[in-house]
Amino acid sequence: MFFENTHCENCGTRLGYVPEINQISAFDETDDGRWRSLHPLAKDALYQPCHNYAIENICNWVVPAPEAGTDPLCRSCQLTSTIPNLAIPENRLYWYRIEAAKRRLLYTFAELGLTVKSRQEDPERGLEFQFLEGDAQGHGVMTGHNDGIITLNIAEADDAHREKTRSSLHEPYRTLLGHFRHESGHYFFDRLIADTARIAPFRTAFGDEQADYGAALDRHYQAGPPAQWEDNFVSAYATMHPWEDWAETWAHYLHIVDTLDTAVSCGLVLVPDSPHEPTLTDQTPVEETTFDNLMKRWFPLTYVLNSLNRSLGMPDGYPFTLPPAVIDKLRFVHRVVAAAAKR
Structure with a gap:
């Protein structure tokens, strides 16, 4: 299994990431539509997929399911306040790539014991992500950090655009995950x-x-x-x-x-x-x-x-x-x- 998987490639079992244990778990679906964890660290605990997993097919994280019928966002998706315009077909792919990179960032924070709260939980020191687009050439949006808000130009999710930028700036390395890690450094400078x-x-x-x-x-x-x-x-x-x-x-x-x-x-x-x-x-x-x-x-x-x-x-x-x-x-x-x- 890879960190981004939603199903086992061998047997087809449904998979999801459980933030409470920092692990990918396999699940059985219950009669009322909830997901029962098969992971030894969360055995028989009930979950439901993040809205962006169940509806948008962008996420693969789950949330605790005290009762069926709710449609919540996971801890990762709660941090995103602005997503790309999905009326533009390629933006859905860009959004998926961006969110996948962001989830890896948050996993690392969890493993290192660095707690992150949303702006809703902590308006003064919380973290927020905005994924914005510029003109047809990707101009007009600066990737950066300002007072807990990390902004990413979604053109960075276009491999051709990112490689062209990397080459023009003579950078040996330029990735979505690298952007997130860099901008999170500014965020944690302010905090730590x-x-x-x-x-x-x-x-x-x-x-x-x-x-x-x-x-x-x-x-x-x-x-x-x-x-x-x-x-x-x-x-x-x-x-x-x-x-x-x-x-x-x-x-x-x-x-x-x-x-x-x-x-x-x-x-x-x-x-x-x-x-x-x-x-x-x-x-x-x-x-x-x-x-x-x-x-x-x-x-x-x-x-x-x-x-x-x-x-x-x-x-x-x-x-x-x-x-x-x-x-x-x-x-x-x-x-x-x-x-x-x-x-």
């Missing part, structure tokens, strides 16, 4: 760093975020990144301003923990014949391990990932290098996440 005791060590690691953002933006797009930026930043965009350095590093940390989590879930180990090839045998769950252990496991995994991609004639799946300065910033993110989870 700004106006807290962490702001001083943040400035030591990333710089003074009080620097003029507009001036930094103009400078970046006029002059580009500084020479030898690779020694201190995970991406060229991270050089623009401390806020963007944080968001890019935060996103990269989520890349690492989610990919390693998937490897553990699949039981992936690397035991090559040659002693000179990197090995990977540690199966410690990501949420239970140390930062140094994460880094130790990350290199073998990305080495094999890139080797497999090259065997398929595809670009590297992980087109990054992590110099010591970037690893120190990632360590800071790890500490912030760990402290937030404990709290």
Whole structure:
């Protein structure tokens, strides 16, 4: 089963993601239309599909079903306040792709112990998503974050448009999930760093975020990144301003923990014949391990990932290098996440 599946490809059993246990479950349907979980962690609990699962075929999450006949939205879909215009045929596919990426983001938050509330639950600090469209060329909508609202240009769900943009901006990596992870970094900066005791060590690691953002933006797009930026930043965009350095590093940390989590879930180990090839045998769950252990496991995994991609004639799946300065910033993110989870 994949995270996005609604049915088992082998036997056809109905599937759904249960947020309460962070697991995909199989279900039997009851006489009154509710779904009975077959998962050992939610055995015989009753659920019903999210409205966007049952009606729109966009989601695959379920909600507790105290009684049949209601038509609720799941925790993920509740966070979306604006969807694309579905009168345009291709927008339904774009909406599906966007929501699928967003659900992966929320899964990672849950695994890391980062709680997220909607704007309805917490008007001041809640999270909201708006999926907007510009003109025929995708212009007019900026993907970004503002005071808890993450806006995404739905043109980013068009593979051709996104690849053209990636190439024109000389980016090695550009994905829907990457956008969500980056923008969520801005959201969690406001929640976990700004106006807290962490702001001083943040400035030591990333710089003074009080620097003029507009001036930094103009400078970046006029002059580009500084020479030898690779020694201190995970991406060229991270050089623009401390806020963007944080968001890019935060996103990269989520890349690492989610990919390693998937490897553990699949039981992936690397035991090559040659002693000179990197090995990977540690199966410690990501949420239970140390930062140094994460880094130790990350290199073998990305080495094999890139080797497999090259065997398929595809670009590297992980087109990054992590110099010591970037690893120190990632360590800071790890500490912030760990402290937030404990709290």
